Amino acid sequence: MCTVREIREAIQEDCRSQRDMESTEIDRVFQTLPFSQERDLFDKPPMPKRPYRRKKKRYRQTLTAATILL
Numbered sequence: 001m002c003t004v005r006e007i008r009e010a011i012q013e014d015c016r017s018q019r020d021m022e023s024t025e026i027d028r029v030f031q032t033l034p035f036s037q038e039r040d041l042f043d044k045p046p047m048p049k050r051p052y053r054r055k056k057k058r059y060r061q062t063l064t065a066a067t068i069l070l
Contacts, residue, residue, distance in 0.1 A: 008030065015021040015029065 011029065012026055015026045021029075
């Protein structure tokens with residue numbers, strides 16, 4: 001699977017080598033692409049997971065025990 005960055009690099013290389021385009025023209029091409037406005041999700045590090053909480057599990061156990069007793 002290709003990332004947006006790899007696609008951009010491939011387009012830049014193609015535009016420079018085969019079409020003899022300047023960087024301003026290449027930038028204009030990127031502005032027309034749908035992914036050019038969006039930021040790449042994989043550029044940022046992943047969001048850290050929330051710490052595991054045992055209190056919720058104990059709370060659920062007491063709730064189920066209380067409902068069984070009723």
